[in-house]
Amino acid sequence: MSAIAIAPEILRATVAKTLGDLARSVTLEHGEVTVEVAAANYLAAMQKLHTAPGCQFEQLMDLCGVDYSAYKEIGTDGLRYAVVSHLLSISLNQRVRVRTFCPEDDFPVIPSVTGIWNGANWFEREAFDLYGILFEGHADLRRILTDYGFIGHPFRKDFPLSGHVEMAYDAEQRRVIYQPVTIEPREITPRIIREDNYGGLH
Template sequence: MAFAIDTAALDELAEMLRTHMGEAILDSVIAHEQLAMRVKREAIVDVVRFLRDDPRAAFINLVDICAVDWPARPERFDVVYHLLSPVQNLRIRLKIATDEYTPVPSLTGLYPAADWFEREAYDLFGVLFTDHPDLRRLLTDYGFDGHPLRKDFPLTGFVEVRFDDEAKRVVYEPVRLAQQFRDFDFLSPWEGTDYVLPGDEKGRPN
């Protein structure tokens, strides 16, 4: 059974943040039973610390950190933080904007769980974090070229990875798309093909 969210409590939380954080809060909206706020990049640690430590908020759980790529924008990345307050039964989503070269303050000093979330954002999007204790790739292999969740990353990637049995190691090779063995008939699957597929001859009348 789902618990009803008190929208009045979300309004109070938004007002409290605007009062205490001032210009650090750029805008806010209540949607889908949670408060969403856009925050200045350099103020994200102060805002999150206030949300964690103030008993009227008590957002002690960091649920997720992820990134979104908007390649047409000068600051192409949104870094999105989802926090949960079990005490208040409230959720909040914070967003900050950055580009490919400007690092974002790390939250690892506030939430140990931020470690792998930030490593994942770095690995898949290339978002940089300052004061992170071990900012290295998490999901892709060592020596991987590029960041695969960027909108401008090629669908086929840059290299393919395979285990070379002769060399007894993993090797990287340029992507090769072999088309010579593929046969496209471009016929509608609803109308069927004009040739007999293997096995279909058994169902055809003599």
């Protein structure tokens, strides 16, 4: 029988008290608790959330990168790259979201949490692959979704939609080769046909 979930307000207060100065903020919106921590406190905060009484978030449900450069409320005024994690306490039936920004945009680095949750392994590799975020202490940080010869990080807002290179099979060389993208970028505007009296509307 699963535990009855506690009220979000109580969870927010418990998390805020547990983390103390380790948290920049602990907010409650739409019934969800979000914790923001500085990169320097990230590992210590995650360890407390994992083991502290009243928290006990035994499971890392998700970890992803975010590029905030195109967000209106942050944009160029704040740090660009963040790591967002979703934690679950199976024993207490509660969830929390944790967000931390990488301190440098040119070389985004943050500690790995694989020592706390083994399941972070592939999540962190994906964030590295797609956003170029480096996870310090990760034992096997390499691409996981794109090819080993892939150039760039395709989920960054400034990555071109067509990419940098394309892959093709060369019959003469009998192998796959990489070459500059030959697709010319173009904007397609769909043709819209409006019928009079469509669906009985005037």
